Amino acid sequence: MSMSRGSNGAERLVVIGGDAAGMSAASQARRLKGPGELEIVAFERGHFTSYSACGIPYWVGDEVSDRDELIARTPQEHRSRGIDLRLRTEVTEIDVEGGRVRARDVDSGAESWTAYDKLVIATGARPIRPDLPGIDALGVHGVQTLDDGQDLLDTLTGTRGRRAVVVGAGYIGVEMAEALINRGFQVTVVNRGREPMSTLDPDMGRLVHRAMEGMGITMVNDAEVTKLHMGEDGRVRAVATADAEYPADVVVLGIGVRPETALAKAAGLPLGEHGGLLTDLAMRVRGHENIWAGGDCVEVLDLVSGRERHIALGTHANKHGQIIGANVGGGYATFPGVVGTAVSKVCDLEIARTGLREKDARRAGLQFETVTIESTSRARYYPSASPMTVKMLAERRTGRLLGVQIVGREGAGKRVDIAAVALTAGMTVEQMTALDLGYAPPFSPVWDPVLVAARKAAGKVSRGAP
Amino acid sequence: MSMSRGSNGAERLVVIGGDAAGMSAASQARRLKGPGELEIVAFERGHFTSYSACGIPYWVGDEVSDRDELIARTPQEHRSRGIDLRLRTEVTEIDVEGGRVRARDVDSGAESWTAYDKLVIATGARPIRPDLPGIDALGVHGVQTLDDGQDLLDTLTGTRGRRAVVVGAGYIGVEMAEALINRGFQVTVVNRGREPMSTLDPDMGRLVHRAMEGMGITMVNDAEVTKLHMGEDGRVRAVATADAEYPADVVVLGIGVRPETALAKAAGLPLGEHGGLLTDLAMRVRGHENIWAGGDCVEVLDLVSGRERHIALGTHANKHGQIIGANVGGGYATFPGVVGTAVSKVCDLEIARTGLREKDARRAGLQFETVTIESTSRARYYPSASPMTVKMLAERRTGRLLGVQIVGREGAGKRVDIAAVALTAGMTVEQMTALDLGYAPPFSPVWDPVLVAARKAAGKVSRGAP
Numbered sequence: 051m052s053m054s055r056g057s058n059g060a061e062r063l064v065v066i067g068g069d070a071a072g073m074s075a076a077s078q079a080r081r082l083k084g085p086g087e088l089e090i091v092a093f094e095r096g097h098f099t100s101y102s103a104c105g106i107p108y109w110v111g112d113e114v115s116d117r118d119e120l121i122a123r124t125p126q127e128h129r130s131r132g133i134d135l136r137l138r139t140e141v142t143e144i145d146v147e148g149g150r151v152r153a154r155d156v157d158s159g160a161e162s163w164t165a166y167d168k169l170v171i172a173t174g175a176r177p178i179r180p181d182l183p184g185i186d187a188l189g190v191h192g193v194q195t196l197d198d199g200q201d202l203l204d205t206l207t208g209t210r211g212r213r214a215v216v217v218g219a220g221y222i223g224v225e226m227a228e229a230l231i232n233r234g235f236q237v238t239v240v241n242r243g244r245e246p247m248s249t250l251d252p253d254m255g256r257l258v259h260r261a262m263e264g265m266g267i268t269m270v271n272d273a274e275v276t277k278l279h280m281g282e283d284g285r286v287r288a289v290a291t292a293d294a295e296y297p298a299d300v301v302v303l304g305i306g307v308r309p310e311t312a313l314a315k316a317a318g319l320p321l322g323e324h325g326g327l328l329t330d331l332a333m334r335v336r337g338h339e340n341i342w343a344g345g346d347c348v349e350v351l352d353l354v355s356g357r358e359r360h361i362a363l364g365t366h367a368n369k370h371g372q373i374i375g376a377n378v379g380g381g382y383a384t385f386p387g388v389v390g391t392a393v394s395k396v397c398d399l400e401i402a403r404t405g406l407r408e409k410d411a412r413r414a415g416l417q418f419e420t421v422t423i424e425s426t427s428r429a430r431y432y433p434s435a436s437p438m439t440v441k442m443l444a445e446r447r448t449g450r451l452l453g454v455q456i457v458g459r460e461g462a463g464k465r466v467d468i469a470a471v472a473l474t475a476g477m478t479v480e481q482m483t484a485l486d487l488g489y490a491p492p493f494s495p496v497w498d499p500v501l502v503a504a505r506k507a508a509g510k511v512s513r514g515a516p
Numbered sequence: 517m518s519m520s521r522g523s524n525g526a527e528r529l530v531v532i533g534g535d536a537a538g539m540s541a542a543s544q545a546r547r548l549k550g551p552g553e554l555e556i557v558a559f560e561r562g563h564f565t566s567y568s569a570c571g572i573p574y575w576v577g578d579e580v581s582d583r584d585e586l587i588a589r590t591p592q593e594h595r596s597r598g599i600d601l602r603l604r605t606e607v608t609e610i611d612v613e614g615g616r617v618r619a620r621d622v623d624s625g626a627e628s629w630t631a632y633d634k635l636v637i638a639t640g641a642r643p644i645r646p647d648l649p650g651i652d653a654l655g656v657h658g659v660q661t662l663d664d665g666q667d668l669l670d671t672l673t674g675t676r677g678r679r680a681v682v683v684g685a686g687y688i689g690v691e692m693a694e695a696l697i698n699r700g701f702q703v704t705v706v707n708r709g710r711e712p713m714s715t716l717d718p719d720m721g722r723l724v725h726r727a728m729e730g731m732g733i734t735m736v737n738d739a740e741v742t743k744l745h746m747g748e749d750g751r752v753r754a755v756a757t758a759d760a761e762y763p764a765d766v767v768v769l770g771i772g773v774r775p776e777t778a779l780a781k782a783a784g785l786p787l788g789e790h791g792g793l794l795t796d797l798a799m800r801v802r803g804h805e806n807i808w809a810g811g812d813c814v815e816v817l818d819l820v821s822g823r824e825r826h827i828a829l830g831t832h833a834n835k836h837g838q839i840i841g842a843n844v845g846g847g848y849a850t851f852p853g854v855v856g857t858a859v860s861k862v863c864d865l866e867i868a869r870t871g872l873r874e875k876d877a878r879r880a881g882l883q884f885e886t887v888t889i890e891s892t893s894r895a896r897y898y899p900s901a902s903p904m905t906v907k908m909l910a911e912r913r914t915g916r917l918l919g920v921q922i923v924g925r926e927g928a929g930k931r932v933d934i935a936a937v938a939l940t941a942g943m944t945v946e947q948m949t950a951l952d953l954g955y956a957p958p959f960s961p962v963w964d965p966v967l968v969a970a971r972k973a974a975g976k977v978s979r980g981a982p
Binding site: 108481488 | 574
């Protein structure tokens with residue numbers, strides 16, 4: 051195991067992927083081990099490192115003026131910390147047996163092998179791009195990378211048309227709808243599901259639907275895109291579904307992402323049912339002593355359902371990187387799993403969830419009670435108190451909290467953290483009713499909305515049939 | 517025990533005190549038992565019921581225009597629910613042995629005895645009013661009750677002077693400073709402690725101090741008021757300390773409150789070291805089968821230090837009332853204790869704490885590490901991301917979270933809830949580093965500020981001496 055592929059007897063760590071997970075791992079490992087002990091080579095096929103993909107909608111929406119603000123650490127900064135970073139270099143093969151990776155210079159096409167003692171796979175996710183007629187038309191954009199964002203911005207500023215169609219109504223879809231509204235476009239969102247935000251139960255998604263309509267967004271649900279119409283200039287002209295056609299000067303695809311694990315699959319590494327790499331709690335690829343993986347290319351344990359999920363989210367990727375770096379660097383850290391927390395907004399509407407939706411709970415074999423309550427973000431009488439809706443799921447008999455969904459205005463979204471911590475701790479809704487949360491009229495009603503829901507849920511569980 | 521003092525064989529519940537705890541108890545008991553089973557008599561010496569004393573600063577500061585908005589439930593509403601509410605009626609004696617209370621009509625002076633089967637004591641707290649020369653001058657105001665608030669408003673609108681002195685720099689003091697600034701006064705806050713907000717450690721209080729000065733508030737620390745100077749018209753003219761004199765057209769006392777337990781003490785009921793009633797977990801007065809107490813007149817168990825504290829806060833009072841009402845009404849509920857969460861603001865500065873300060877932890881016999889970090893409320897690049905400071909205490913060896921203090925701008929204060937839930941669950945700071953909190957650029961940096969503090973604290977604990 052300690053063949054020391056690096057120079058002068060140092061071990062060599064190879065990192066595949068230069069964004070959050072990969073470069074956090076590299077940086078943390080470097081903090082723990084100097085260049086004399088550990089050589090670090092990182093391959094990144096794009097131009098950028100350590101950037102906030104989650105920030106792209108706000109850059110496109112002109113709330114963040116400069117692309118570079120999204121970059122947490124530049125290639126130069128990484129190199130100055132003793133990381134041999136190779137941009138525009140794509141890893142094309144992992145030779146697990148031989149302990150080496152083959153990389154290709156994207157520009158020259160030159161290929162070469164690099165041996166590793168330890169390997170970190172942080173290849174991220176790729177956006178789902180349905181194989182539809184017209185999908186390659188000009189003006190059809192994904193928003194996964196900074197390059198994607200720049201291409202989209204070029205289209206937005208280059209077109210005189212003002213009609214935008216967003217395909218997909220999940221986080222990226224609604225955030226892009228906001229961005230396009232901010233850029234002065236008329237926005238139609240075409241959504242396959244019953245309601246937008248399928249990460250919520252449909253009754254909560256319905257609230258998002260209504261609010262989006264109130265913002266002037268045209269929301270088309272239960273609609274599958276069948277074709278993209280192209281003009282003679284090769285530019286997109288319209289988005290077609292089975293029932294209708296929506297004129298479009300620009301189309302944004304926000305359908306979701308899948309783990310980018312083709313390399314790992316070809317190398318015979320273990321993948322889960324969602325196509326993500328499977329790791330142990332130390333983020334080590336299962337069955338492989340010297341390979342770690344993290345970020346959008348892995349599956350994570352959902353602590354509430356006890357099953358693996360794929361969640362592409364920068365905050366997890368950063369944690370994974372930190373943990374991998376600690377373990378690679380000779381320390382010790384673990385990632386126990388997630389509870390499925392997510393927060394987003396569309397204009398002034400805040401949307402949050404944690405834990406299980408009704409269908410997740412059923413799939414996990416759980417029986418549960420649900421309650422939905424209306425409350426306000428501040429004391430009812432305090433200026434700018436805004437309404438919010440909280441839905442809560444609690445397990446039958448045990449009363450254990452299973453999930454919370456929140457839709458509201460300013461002050462609604464981050465309240466989900468209360469439930470996220472309670473879920474992590476395995477609290478019952480009855481225990482939650484006694485939580486000592488921050489109260490003052492500018493911050494909360496005397497019963498915080500989450501507590502109002504917990505009280506109602508506790509009552510329902512205790513009255514429930516045996 | 518079931519002598520049935522009420523009419524027609526119904527039990528009689530007597531409630532002393534018509535604000536949050538008392539009337540919540542009465543209302544909850546009424547929900548569970550109809551008038552045929554339970555007669556409810558409630559005595560309130562003032563004019564109002566169920567109002568938000570915490571809202572008074574915002575009414576005085578003209579953010580809430582109408583006093584009645586602070587009233588959650590009027591006397592008429594309580595009566596319509598079958599509660600025999602007697603306003604302007606002060607209970608002057610509890611005869612525990614005889615199971616009765618003596619009450620006096622405040623206006624007529626007439627006294628009479630009322631027998632009870634069950635008694636709820638919710639006498640609240642009274643503001644500390646130091647016995648200083650000039651304390652009874654016109655223009656010197658407390659802000660405990662709605663009547664106090666009205667008196668203060670009358671002074672503010674009646675005086676041409678624009679100089680206000682606030683005595684005390686705790687929650688009420690800083691909130692009143694904001695209210696007076698809003699009313700166009702020049703505000704001086706005279707504070708006995710080293711820094712304002714003694715509910716924080718002095719290093720965090722120092723941040724509040726600087727911010728208040730930035731708002732144009734004159735902050736005088738380490739200063740004990742010795743005298744209030746009065747003009748020939750009987751109106752306050754200045755506030756004197758040992759070193760200086762501060763001209764004042766109005767003085768607001770915000771020194772704090774003590775449990776109002778003179779009645780309980782005279783009746784031989786058990787009081788704790790802070791002068792509050794001592795109860796069991798069901799909020800029953802210790803050693804008394806048929807007497808409950810809750811709200812600002814009781815001491816509560818601090819779950820972190822394991823000791824009793826006195827905390828006057830509407831959110832606790834409401835919970836106590838709910839719990840007492842459930843128990844009195846034949847249900848079952850308990851109040852496990854508090855972790856000491858509080859949040860407040862002065863203008864746009866948000867101030868929050870939960871758990872133990874350094875001196876609380878030392879007093880509890882705990883050894884600990886502290887860390888303080890700077891972060892932002894949203895992703896650094898997102899518009900209106902504002903700086904915040906988080907201080908965290910973690911126990912040596914176990915790494916258990918002991919307390920968090922936060923000072924920042926918009927979005928800082930309610931983050932304390934994350935720590936409040938983690939404290940309740942007994943989490944270690946290492947466990948906290950893995951918390952799955954809501955992340956999106958408009959809501960949080962990729963590492964939430966509380967997680968940044970937890971990571972630093974975890975590192976310090978693990979590096980600590982054995």
